[in-house]
Amino acid sequence: MSAEVLKTPIVSQPGAPPHPLSQFWSDFKANFGAVAGLVVIVVLILLALFADVVAPHSPIVTNNAVFLKPPFWQQGGSTAYPLGTDAIGRDILSRLIYGARLSLLIGIAVVTLSVVTGTVLGLIAGFFRGVIEIVIMRLMDITLTLPSLLLAIVIVAILGPGLMNAMLAVAIVLLPHYVRIARAAVISEVSKDYVVAAKVAGAGRLRLMFKEVLPNCTAPLIVQATLGISTAILDAAALGFLGLGAQPPLPEWGTMLADAREFVLRAWWVVTLPGLAILVTVLAFNLLGDGLRDALDPKLKR
Amino acid sequence: MPLLEIKNLSVEFPSQHGMVRAVDGVDIMLERGEVLGIVGESGSGKSVGMLALMGLVPYPGRVRADKLQFEGRDLQTLSERERRALTGKDVAMIFQEPTTSLNPSFTIGYQLAETLHVHEGMDRKAARRRVIELLEQVGIPAPESRLSAYPHQLSGGMNQRVMIAMAIACNPKLLIADEPTTALDVTIQAQILDLLLSLQRDRGMALILITHNMGVVSDTTERVAVMYAGQIMEQRPTQSLFASPQHPYTAALLAARPEASDGGRLATIPGVVPGLSDRPPGCLFGPRCIYATPLADKVRPDLRPWMDGLIRCHYPLGDPTRDERIAADGGSAPIPERETTS
Amino acid sequence: MLRFIFTRLSLVVPTFIGITLLVFVLIRLIPGDPIETMAGERGIDALRHEQLRKEYGFDQPVLVQYGLYLSRLVHGDFGRSIVTHEPVISEFGTLFPATIELSVCAILFALCLGLPAGIIAAVRRNSIFDHGVMGVSLTGYSMPIFWWGLLLILLFSVQLGWTPVSGRIAVQYFIEPVTGFLLIDALLAGDFGAFRSALSHLVLPMIVLGTVPLAVIARMTRSAMLEVLGEDYIRTARAKGLPYFRVIAIHALRNALIPVVTVIGLQVGVLFTGAILTETIFSWPGVGKWLIEGINRRDYPVLQGGTLLIGAIIMIVNLLVDVAYGLINPRIRYTR
Numbered sequence: 001m002s003a004e005v006l007k008t009p010i011v012s013q014p015g016a017p018p019h020p021l022s023q024f025w026s027d028f029k030a031n032f033g034a035v036a037g038l039v040v041i042v043v044l045i046l047l048a049l050f051a052d053v054v055a056p057h058s059p060i061v062t063n064n065a066v067f068l069k070p071p072f073w074q075q076g077g078s079t080a081y082p083l084g085t086d087a088i089g090r091d092i093l094s095r096l097i098y099g100a101r102l103s104l105l106i107g108i109a110v111v112t113l114s115v116v117t118g119t120v121l122g123l124i125a126g127f128f129r130g131v132i133e134i135v136i137m138r139l140m141d142i143t144l145t146l147p148s149l150l151l152a153i154v155i156v157a158i159l160g161p162g163l164m165n166a167m168l169a170v171a172i173v174l175l176p177h178y179v180r181i182a183r184a185a186v187i188s189e190v191s192k193d194y195v196v197a198a199k200v201a202g203a204g205r206l207r208l209m210f211k212e213v214l215p216n217c218t219a220p221l222i223v224q225a226t227l228g229i230s231t232a233i234l235d236a237a238a239l240g241f242l243g244l245g246a247q248p249p250l251p252e253w254g255t256m257l258a259d260a261r262e263f264v265l266r267a268w269w270v271v272t273l274p275g276l277a278i279l280v281t282v283l284a285f286n287l288l289g290d291g292l293r294d295a296l297d298p299k300l301k302r
Numbered sequence: 303m304p305l306l307e308i309k310n311l312s313v314e315f316p317s318q319h320g321m322v323r324a325v326d327g328v329d330i331m332l333e334r335g336e337v338l339g340i341v342g343e344s345g346s347g348k349s350v351g352m353l354a355l356m357g358l359v360p361y362p363g364r365v366r367a368d369k370l371q372f373e374g375r376d377l378q379t380l381s382e383r384e385r386r387a388l389t390g391k392d393v394a395m396i397f398q399e400p401t402t403s404l405n406p407s408f409t410i411g412y413q414l415a416e417t418l419h420v421h422e423g424m425d426r427k428a429a430r431r432r433v434i435e436l437l438e439q440v441g442i443p444a445p446e447s448r449l450s451a452y453p454h455q456l457s458g459g460m461n462q463r464v465m466i467a468m469a470i471a472c473n474p475k476l477l478i479a480d481e482p483t484t485a486l487d488v489t490i491q492a493q494i495l496d497l498l499l500s501l502q503r504d505r506g507m508a509l510i511l512i513t514h515n516m517g518v519v520s521d522t523t524e525r526v527a528v529m530y531a532g533q534i535m536e537q538r539p540t541q542s543l544f545a546s547p548q549h550p551y552t553a554a555l556l557a558a559r560p561e562a563s564d565g566g567r568l569a570t571i572p573g574v575v576p577g578l579s580d581r582p583p584g585c586l587f588g589p590r591c592i593y594a595t596p597l598a599d600k601v602r603p604d605l606r607p608w609m610d611g612l613i614r615c616h617y618p619l620g621d622p623t624r625d626e627r628i629a630a631d632g633g634s635a636p637i638p639e640r641e642t643t644s
Numbered sequence: 645m646l647r648f649i650f651t652r653l654s655l656v657v658p659t660f661i662g663i664t665l666l667v668f669v670l671i672r673l674i675p676g677d678p679i680e681t682m683a684g685e686r687g688i689d690a691l692r693h694e695q696l697r698k699e700y701g702f703d704q705p706v707l708v709q710y711g712l713y714l715s716r717l718v719h720g721d722f723g724r725s726i727v728t729h730e731p732v733i734s735e736f737g738t739l740f741p742a743t744i745e746l747s748v749c750a751i752l753f754a755l756c757l758g759l760p761a762g763i764i765a766a767v768r769r770n771s772i773f774d775h776g777v778m779g780v781s782l783t784g785y786s787m788p789i790f791w792w793g794l795l796l797i798l799l800f801s802v803q804l805g806w807t808p809v810s811g812r813i814a815v816q817y818f819i820e821p822v823t824g825f826l827l828i829d830a831l832l833a834g835d836f837g838a839f840r841s842a843l844s845h846l847v848l849p850m851i852v853l854g855t856v857p858l859a860v861i862a863r864m865t866r867s868a869m870l871e872v873l874g875e876d877y878i879r880t881a882r883a884k885g886l887p888y889f890r891v892i893a894i895h896a897l898r899n900a901l902i903p904v905v906t907v908i909g910l911q912v913g914v915l916f917t918g919a920i921l922t923e924t925i926f927s928w929p930g931v932g933k934w935l936i937e938g939i940n941r942r943d944y945p946v947l948q949g950g951t952l953l954i955g956a957i958i959m960i961v962n963l964l965v966d967v968a969y970g971l972i973n974p975r976i977r978y979t980r
Contacts, residue, residue: 033782142662145962146955147916150935154667154951157939158674234788238921241790242936257791264794265802272798275791283786290782358882360874361769382888390885402876407898407973417884468884 027295034291040284048101056080057091059098059251064089068267084269086260092269095251096277102163102252103281106236107229110167114174114232115225121175122182123209126190137183140176148173148231149238156244163236163252166245170235174228181224185217219296226292230285237278253278305475305508306332306355309369312532313347313354316362319579324363325351326532329605329612334475335506337499339519339540341555342529345575348512351529352478356395357385373475391421394469398481400461404453410464411449417471436467441497459490463497470501476508477501483518495522516559520544525611528552531576531586538611548608548618551587585616593617593624595633652966656959663955664717668710671948722949727941732949736931741824742812743930746922747915749846750854751908758858759904762865767892769870777862784859789918793852793925800848807844810927814841845926853922857911864907868900875899902973909965912958 028034047054069085070077077084083092125133143151155169156162189195190213198212239245240254248255253274260270313325325347332338340348354365357377370377372393377385397403405413414436415429424432430449437445440463453461462482469477479498483491499522502509511523519526520540527537528551536549547553556562557569573590576582582589584599591598598616605614616631617624679688679696688696697703701712716722722732758781765777801809808814812826817838819829827846830839872878873896881895882888920932927933931950938946 033779138658138662141659142666145659145663145913145958146951147913147920147958149917149920150951150954153920153935153939154670154947157944157947158670230786234786237788238790241788241921242924244939254788254790257788257794261794264798268798271791271794275788275795278788278791279783279786282788283783286782286786353879356883358879360879386885386887388885390883395883397876397880399876403880405877405881405895405899407902408895416886420884420886420890465880468880 024295028291031291031294033287034295037284037287037291040280041288044100044104044281044284047097048104051097051101055091055094055097056082057094059090059095060249062088062090068263068270070267071269083273084267086256086270087263087267090249092273095256096253096273098251099253099256099274099277100281102246102250103233103237103278106163106167106170106252107233107285110171110174110232110236111225111228113167114171114228115178115221117171118175118178119182119214119221122179122184123186123214125179126183126186126213127205127209133183136179140179143173144176149235152235152239153242153244156239161244161247163246163250166236166239167232169239170232173235174231177224177228178221181220182214182217185220186213189213189216223289223293223296226285226289230282230289233278233285234282303374304331305334305336305373306330307369307371308355308367311351311354311365311367311370313350313359314364314366316364317579321364322579323532323581325354327605328529328532328534329537330527330534332476332508332510335502335508336525337502337509337511337523339523339526340510340512340529341514341516341519341526343514343575345531345577346529347532348529349480352395352480352510352512356389356393356478358395387421390417391472392474393476393478394472394474395478395480396462396465396469396482399485400465401453401458401485403465404461406453409450409452410456411451414464414468414471417468421472432471433467436471437464439470439501440464440467441493442467458486459494462486462490462494466494466497466501470505470507473505474507476510478510478512480512481514482511484513484515498522516555517561528555531581533586533614534605534612535587535615536611536613537605538609538613542610546620548611548613548620549587549615550591550593550619553619585614593628593633595628595631597631598633648970649963649967652963656963660956660959664714664952665710667948667952667955668713671944672706674944717952722952723945725938725946726943727946732945733953735934735946736950736953738824739929739931739934741821742826742928743919743923743932745825745827746846746849746853746928746930747919749850750915750918751857751911753850753854754858754861754911755908758861759865762862763869763892763897763900765862765866766869766873774866777866781859781862784855785863787855787859789852789855790921790925792855793848793922796848796852797925807848808841812842812845812929813838814845817841849922849926849928852925853915853918856914856918857908860907860911860914861904865900865904868903869896872896872900898972902969905965905969905972909962909969912961912965916954916958 063085066081066085066089068087069081069089071084072079072082074084081091081093083096085091086095121136125136152166152169152173155172156165159165159168186209190208195208195212198208203212236245237252237254237257240252241258243258246252246255248259256274257271260267260274263270308328308330311325311328311330312323314321314323316322328347328351330338330351340352342348350359350363353359354363354367355370355372355377359365367378372388375388377388380388404410411430411433414433415424415426418424418429418432433449434445437448442448442460442463448456448460453464456464466482477498482498483494486494495518498509498511501507511518513519523540525538526540526543528535528543528549530551536543536547536552538548543552544556547556551571554569554571558571560568563569571590576586576589582599584597584602585591585594586602588594588598595616601616603614603616605612608618609620617628621627679693679702701709704712720733722736724731725735728735761777761781765771765774768774797809800807813819817830817835819826819833819835819838822829822832826842827839830836830842877899878891878896881891886895916932919930920936922928923930923932924936931954935947935950937943938950
């Protein structure tokens with residue numbers, strides 16, 4: 001009351017808070033690693049999209065004339081095959097470029113499948129408590145207890161080797177993370193006043209689940225999904241390396257490594273380059289995921 | 303030689319808007335055995351200033367002072383090791399949250415003995431005897447059985463007693479108590495204050511009591527420094543400060559006490575303490591002061607001797623010429639009713 | 645404390661039963677007749693087929709079959725390998741020490757480097773060292789370790805010739821297995837040549853398997869230390885005038901270790917995942933390589949029994965970690 005009678009306080013009011021999205025962007029921009037990760041991912045996406053145009057050769061066609069040709073800067077290399085050729089004369093650079101298409105596809109498809117299924121299961125567990133919840137969460141506990149690769153191997157062993165089955169196996173292995181996030185979000189949100197208000201207003205369960213609660217767990221889901229892409233790429237490559245994932249002649253990076261193993265002693269490039277591609281891609285997604293988490297999680301903000 | 307002499311102490315933290323000052327030009331002089339109160343709202347820099355004295359300003363804060371002397375020794379030129387030998391021994395400090403201030407992973411016996419071991423070089427047996435003695439002195443019943451207790455097993459009041467025992471373990475010459483009762487139940491608050499004061503009297507140690515509670519200050523201290531936004535606004539003997547506050551801020555604080563209320567609504571001070579990065583150029587209290595003039599909004603007053611203490615104000619309340627000077631500086635003459643806001 | 649262990653145990657048992665159910669169901673999902681599958685590619689005559697059907701209870705309802713399966717498990721019967729006809733559990737027992745030796749060395753390697761790196765990075769936050777540790781550990785965390793192993797072989801075995809390419813020990817040495825851990829057995833036998841050989845075989849696999857745990861431990865230690873260093877009791881410890889080293893090494897580390905121990909416990913699963921790949925690359929005769937070979941030979945009992953045993957071991961380790969957690973965290977010990 002008296003505040004108006006007295007001098008108006010001129011304690012400076014900070015301007016209107018910045019839009020959340022621009023706040024997010026300025027936080028994200030300040031993180032060098034995250035920006036670098038994003039740039040690498042954009043480049044990879046472009047390479048994958050325009051693989052047909054960019055790649056100098058076919059990734060599958062073999063050329064009897066050029067077995068194990070070294071990269072162009074080494075004795076015996078040529079610029080026609082900038083990164084050399086493999087044991088049956090395929091251009092490594094082209095295979096790597098097409099491999100990017102495959103790896104990104106694996107990462108995105110696996111994570112999409114896993115996130116959608118996991119979120120639905122988590123929402124169901126959180127909303128319908130009781131037996132349903134116990135069954136779902138126990139199942140997830142079991143999945144988490146077994147080493148991820150072992151479980152994936154068992155699944156692939158049953159379904160049979162191949163890219164599709166490997167992707168399905170990795171998606172199952174990743175599932176528990178999303179189920180847990182979604183369920184935790186539901187349980188913490190349903191007790192809050194706005195959900196109670198929506199309930200009182202007569203909102204149905206489905207509406208509550210998807211319109212009220214789901215938007216509140218998108219931030220952790222986005223972060224976990226980004227990190228999940230890197231895990232998916234890594235695990236699928238590991239399965240490929242063990243001969244259980246993508247089968248030759250598909251230019252999947254892990255499968256390429258498996259093929260190259262026996263040439264460790266003779267041709268360093270067939271071993272080094274596909275692995276480097278995996279590392280850079282996985283690192284980029286991890287950097288991006290870390291950056292997103294720091295920018296999206298207000299608790300971690302300074 | 304005074305026990306403690308601080309001149310122009312400032313503590314700065316880097317931020318997005320450059321360096322910001324949490325403590326700004328603070329002077330404190332303390333004699334042996336004296337009890338000084340430092341009052342102010344939260345964020346006024348009263349705790350940070352004392353942390354600077356202890357060498358405990360959190361990263362990445364920076365401390366500067368023209369003088370930072372304890373018993374005539376310049377704390378700023380002491381080596382790390384010499385300074386550590388002083389902190390915890392001659393100068394000790396207790397904090398607001400006793401339970402989080404004790405390490406949850408160690409027994410209180412261990413944490414108490416550790417101080418004695420480091421500063422007095424006591425062996426286990428001697429330290430144990432002394433710890434039991436200390437726990438008795440701070441009024442913890444059955445001390446032997448508490449030695450192996452963990453902090454989470456004791457109440458907040460008990461933990462604060464443990465903190466006090468730890469602080470007085472090496473007979474410090476100065477004890478700094480930072481809001482020692484704020485986190486405790488009302489019934490315990492008086493007990494802890496009594497304990498602090500009786501220890502202070504018995505040992506002739508100086509005590510700095512940091513609080514936001516004017517009532518606590520009037521009951522316990524001999525001298526008070528009133529802090530606002532990192533600066534000392536007024537520093538005077540307790541009795542005269544309460545009898546005739548000279549700074550408008552002090553007066554407003556006193557008027558806001560529940561005891562000062564005449565049964566109607568409690569008085570409040572409009573506005574908020576300026577944040578670290580939006581300090582006005584003139585008097586820091588100016589934006590909330592009913593007497594502020596265009597001059598006060600431009601020129602920041604210095605801390606200067608006034609009556610029986612120090613003040614940082616262009617127009618102290620007891621100045622017979624203040625109405626004329628306020629008018630001369632372009633301010634409007636205050637209307638009496640405004641002083642006690644409703 | 646005992647009660648604490650019992651509550652944990654009561655949580656573990658249903659999960660284990662769940663794993664047996666999962667493994668049982670998954671193996672039943674394999675298309676084809678289970679006896680034919682078990683017999684492998686050699687086939688089996690009709691009489692023996694009927695005999696085995698009865699013996700394994702495949703003529704019974706599925707639920708009864710699961711019951712029989714459980715009762716065989718309880719009696720320690722995890723099935724027999726189709727290829728070697730040895731009991732799965734005894735094959736596992738022979739190979740498991742090699743995996744443990746590798747895993748323990750890997751986790752020790754990760755701890756010895758990861759803890760100090762994380763602590764120093766936290767204490768000197770935002771320094772070049774901190775940024776370096778964080779960058780390296782994120783790279784390690786992103787590492788396809790099957791490639792990392794090949795790379796190290798390329799460098800240290802092929803280019804420099806410092807370490808052997810594969811195996812556990814050079815062929816000329818024979819060490820009587822006492823503990824199954826070659827390093828210890830070699831020392832027990834007093835054969836230092838064998839010890840050196842075993843050690844040189846171990847170094848690269850250890851680094852490869854330790855890389856991801858190292859990265860995780862370094863990151864976790866750093867963030868746990870950063871959080872603890874901001875706590876009130878660290879301020880108190882410093883206000884007591886304790887030497888800085890004591891504040892970090894005793895007051896901060898003791899509390900920061902609590903989350904780190906949990907993370908190390910979670911690394912057991914990661915270690916097994918890594919062991920499968922590492923053992924395959926280095927031809928390390930452990931259970932990881934055994935499982936992969938089992939799959940390639942379609943040796944389903946090996947896959948089934950091995951998965952179950954690994955699941956059981958991981959759960960036991962997790963239980964031990966929980967107990968260790970209780971030991972270093974007095975708040976848990978007393979409140980439950």
